[in-house]
Amino acid sequence: MSDAPAIELRNVSVIYNQGTPEEVLALRHISLQVRKGETVIITGNNGSGKSTLLRAIAGTAPVTDGAVLIAGTDVTRWSSHRRAKLLGFIYQDPMLGTCPNLTVHENFRLVSEGSWWSLLFERLHADEVQSMLVKSSGLLLDHKAATLMSSLSGGQRQGAALILALSSRRSILLMDEFTSSLDDRVRASYLEMIAKQSALQELTILGVMHNLEETAVLKARTVRLAGGQQVLLSASKVEALGVSAGKDAAIQNH
Amino acid sequence: MIPAVLDSACQQGFLYAIAVLGVVLTLRIMNWPDLTVDGSFTLGGAVAAVMLTTGHSVWTGMILAALAGFAAGTATFLLNRRLGISKILSGILVMLVLYSINLRIMGRANISLLRIDTIFSGFDERGQGDLLRLVVFFAIAGIFFFVACYVVVTRLGLFLRATGDNEFMVQGLGVNTNWLYLIGLGLSNTLVAISGALIAQHQGFADISMGTGLIITGIAALIIGESLMASIASLCRLCRRSGQYNECHTPKPIRLLPWKTIGELAAAVIGAFLYFLIIAICLRLGLAPTDLRLATGVLVIIGIGIQRRGPAIETYARGRL
Numbered sequence: 001m002s003d004a005p006a007i008e009l010r011n012v013s014v015i016y017n018q019g020t021p022e023e024v025l026a027l028r029h030i031s032l033q034v035r036k037g038e039t040v041i042i043t044g045n046n047g048s049g050k051s052t053l054l055r056a057i058a059g060t061a062p063v064t065d066g067a068v069l070i071a072g073t074d075v076t077r078w079s080s081h082r083r084a085k086l087l088g089f090i091y092q093d094p095m096l097g098t099c100p101n102l103t104v105h106e107n108f109r110l111v112s113e114g115s116w117w118s119l120l121f122e123r124l125h126a127d128e129v130q131s132m133l134v135k136s137s138g139l140l141l142d143h144k145a146a147t148l149m150s151s152l153s154g155g156q157r158q159g160a161a162l163i164l165a166l167s168s169r170r171s172i173l174l175m176d177e178f179t180s181s182l183d184d185r186v187r188a189s190y191l192e193m194i195a196k197q198s199a200l201q202e203l204t205i206l207g208v209m210h211n212l213e214e215t216a217v218l219k220a221r222t223v224r225l226a227g228g229q230q231v232l233l234s235a236s237k238v239e240a241l242g243v244s245a246g247k248d249a250a251i252q253n254h
Numbered sequence: 255m256i257p258a259v260l261d262s263a264c265q266q267g268f269l270y271a272i273a274v275l276g277v278v279l280t281l282r283i284m285n286w287p288d289l290t291v292d293g294s295f296t297l298g299g300a301v302a303a304v305m306l307t308t309g310h311s312v313w314t315g316m317i318l319a320a321l322a323g324f325a326a327g328t329a330t331f332l333l334n335r336r337l338g339i340s341k342i343l344s345g346i347l348v349m350l351v352l353y354s355i356n357l358r359i360m361g362r363a364n365i366s367l368l369r370i371d372t373i374f375s376g377f378d379e380r381g382q383g384d385l386l387r388l389v390v391f392f393a394i395a396g397i398f399f400f401v402a403c404y405v406v407v408t409r410l411g412l413f414l415r416a417t418g419d420n421e422f423m424v425q426g427l428g429v430n431t432n433w434l435y436l437i438g439l440g441l442s443n444t445l446v447a448i449s450g451a452l453i454a455q456h457q458g459f460a461d462i463s464m465g466t467g468l469i470i471t472g473i474a475a476l477i478i479g480e481s482l483m484a485s486i487a488s489l490c491r492l493c494r495r496s497g498q499y500n501e502c503h504t505p506k507p508i509r510l511l512p513w514k515t516i517g518e519l520a521a522a523v524i525g526a527f528l529y530f531l532i533i534a535i536c537l538r539l540g541l542a543p544t545d546l547r548l549a550t551g552v553l554v555i556i557g558i559g560i561q562r563r564g565p566a567i568e569t570y571a572r573g574r575l
Contacts, residue, residue, distance in 0.1 A: 085428035097426070099419040102412075105508050109412060110427060116410040120510055146506035168427065 004072030006172055006204035007034040007057060012066035014049070014056050026052040029066070032223060036071075036171075039198060039205040041215040044225035050208040051092070053225065054174045057206070059083045070172065088165035090158075092177040097161030100150035104141055104160060107149055108134075111168045134163060155186050162190055166197050173198075175207035179214060191217045259534045264388045267527035268395035269452045270471065274522040275402050276445030277472030282518050283406070284438040285418035289345030291446045291472065293352025294326040295465030298447025299454030300356045303365040306455070312373045316451055323447025326352060327439035335432050356462055363462040372455035394452070398445065399523050405441070406515045414438050415515060467547070471529065474550050476518070477557035478532075479525025483517060484561060488568045529553070 014027040027049045034040045042050045055061035057068055059080035068076045070086050091097050098107050109120065134141050141160060149157060158178060165173060173194075179187045195218055198205055209215060215222055273295055280288040298319040305315030326348060333344035357363065377387045405411045417424045417434045424431050446468070454460040529550075536549050 079430075081425040081428055081430050084426050089426050096420070096422055099416045099423055101419045102416060103509070105510075106412060106416075106512070109409075110416055110424070114409050116408065116413075118409045120407055120409065120412060120512070145508045 004069070005033040006036040006038070006071060007206055008032070008069040008072075009053075009057070010067045010069070012053075012056055012068060013064050014052050014061050015064045016062070018062070018064055026061070027056060028227075030225075031066075034204055034206050036204055037198075037202045039203075039207070039218045039220040041212075041218065041220040041222050042206070042208045042225055043210070043212060043215075043222055048225040048227060050225055051176050054089075054176050054206065054208060057083075058087060058089055058174060086170060086172060088168050088170035088173045090161055090165050090173070090175045090178040092180055094154045094158035094161060094178075094181065097164065098149045098157055101148060103146055103148055104152070105145040107160060107164065108145075108167075111164050155182050158182060159186070159190065162193070166194070166201075171202070172204045172206070175205065175209075177208050177210065179209065179211070187214070188217075194218065259538055260531065261388065263527060263531035263534045265391050265456065266453075267475075267530035268391040268523070269449060269456055270475070270530065271395040271449075271523040271526035272398045272452065273446045273449035273468060274472045274475045274526045275398055275519060276442040276449070277469065278476060278518050278522045279402065279414075279438060279442040279445070281473070281476075283411075283415050283418055283515060284435065284442075286341050286435070286439065287345070287469075288327075288330060288439060288442060289342065289469055290326055290330045290348045290352070290439075290443055291345075292465045292468050293349040293356070294323045294443040294446045295450035295453075295468045296356045296460075296462060297322050297326055297352055297359070297465075298450030299460040299464055300359045300365070300450075300462075301447070302451035303367055303454050303460035304359055304361075306367060306370050306372060307365060312371065312455075316373070316448065319447045319451035320444045323443040323445070323450075324440040326447070327441070327443030328436060330443075331432075331436050331439045335435060353462070360460060360462065365460045367455060367458050367460070372458075373452065374456055395523050395526075398448075399519060402445075402519050403516055406519070407511055410437070411512070411515075415512065467550075470550060470554075472522075474554045474557070475525035475529040476522050477525065477554055477561070478528050479521030479523070480518065481557040481560040481564075482524065482528065483521050484564055488564055492568065492571055 009030050009032045012027060012030045013025070016022075016024045016026055030049075030053060032040075032053075042053060044050050052061050056063050057070075059075070059078060059082075063076055066076075067074050070083065075083050075086075089097075099110070102110075106120075141156075141163070144152065144156075149160065152160065158181065162178070175194075179190065182190065191214055194205070197203060198218070205218065205220070207218075207220070212222070273291065277288075277291060280286045280291075301319040301322045302315040305318055306312065329351075330344045330348045333339045333347060334341055339347065377384070377390070406415070413424060413429060414434055414437070417431050417438075421431050424434070450465060453464065532553060533546060533549065536546075537543065541549060
């Protein structure tokens, strides 16, 4: 079982509103394997099914055909919260990954361990990983610990969501275009943080990105989607797109 | 001796405060406007009244009333989470069904508890305005206030607040939010049913319509309490006149306890007392009982007005000082 891919999709199809006039085929017979410790970036135009693919793995999109396996275990019928024990997720919308009406400190407390009846008296960042991440993020979140999450900027909230995901002790990280609303400097620092943590924690990362230069920072393999299907992305095409470090994707056309 | 108006407000207010704590739990903490409470309040009163009139002990009646309240909350939870009915409609449906169930439990629209031993029987000899009696009522509300505070300062309380704030995020942490909603709704309706059971024993009867409009009473009490606390805080800030703007640049100290939520719970208790004090004063001044709903509506509007316009008034006052 240890040789099993961290994430495996077997002929996965996703149909939204199945059986209704609003039926939409979002993914069509996708097969993909992501090895443990590997970083794979999904690219493609808007509406090509990139986010749906991540949601199918996370359990928030209806898998109508095929199977989703995590570390060799078929999780297709698992609920999203059960899968979330294995997966970290960073959303495109910074508002989704944090609780706006809780303080930064309280948001960080959510990922720390403890019994349900333990009292909220522990200091901030008791956890070493979280403390290190807060320091390395350059967000000065220590100074904003008592600030409501809704009072932070979108970029700061996204940073906080990233720290939450990286300190939640998951070995698999799904990232859905989380850099799209960030400026160049912040984007670079967040990507660097992910790359560093990926090496340290041997993270398996499956992400969606439009900016192919970012895949080079993460030394990622790229997979291209179009119209809900995988398409061949040759090495020359990758290079033409400016991703010199990108490797060719393992592609299966159906 | 305590004036009759204050005596009446304390007794009713502190018993209703337990129900308002339940309303805060769903409305403010879980972000779920639960209309079930109108039915579960009567349910608590009905169960307690039937148990007492059939010769069971007071505590058996109270425990069964609490369990019935939890069951009512569970019914609303199941309609929403298992059948996908909206939060508001789930509450309305359970409230509707509870009307018939309460009639079934009671067998008629009204059960008298006169000449039956209740939880308050020990105080019958004590006259109107007795201080000890008021201390006991205050202590009852205080006990439930501290229980509610204990829940919100635990990790469970943090997750209840987080679920009300962003359920999606909490699920993303691998937590089954269904359990959290069940606990929140169950606890809330348990508190409301206990309040109903106590009120029925205090007023000497359980009535099928005793819970009608409880959600509005709860919201009115909460808003009155919050408005009062916000006004006092605003006045304190004005009196200090310290450099508010400089404070923005220095890091705020970390608050390890959720003081905002604890403040809302305190506002529920204070507001319930104030609400019944205002109502008692209005009745004493000659307001017709039929106009009580009008008075409640006006109180809510004034309270919300203070909350919405408070910061602007404070800024204006700061400029004039």
